[in-house]
Amino acid sequence: MKYTLIKRNKNFRTTSNSEFVAWMRKHDLQQWEDNLDFMKGYAYRKLTFEKMEIRSDNEDAFVEDLQKNNLLKIESSKGLFGLF
Numbered sequence: 001m002k003y004t005l006i007k008r009n010k011n012f013r014t015t016s017n018s019e020f021v022a023w024m025r026k027h028d029l030q031q032w033e034d035n036l037d038f039m040k041g042y043a044y045r046k047l048t049f050e051k052m053e054i055r056s057d058n059e060d061a062f063v064e065d066l067q068k069n070n071l072l073k074i075e076s077s078k079g080l081f082g083l084f
Contacts, residue, residue, distance in 0.1 A: 021039060039056035
């Protein structure tokens with residue numbers, strides 16, 4: 001699957017929401033202990049500055065809310081062995 005952060009036009013290919021959130025966490029300006037810590041901080045920032053509610057209970061709910069708020073687009077892999 002291809003995960004694309006729409007506003008930043010950055011993408012990452014992976015098969016799990018957990019790996020995608022870990023990728024987001026590693027590329028954030030702040031240092032986070034784990035995915036849960038990152039998701040809570042990200043959700044707090046979005047609520048505070050953009051009035052967007054994003055659940056941070058788990059990676060699946062987090063990714064679902066990113067999509068609902070038009071922050072993330074997920075596309076299935078196509079082509080030879082799902083590489084393209």
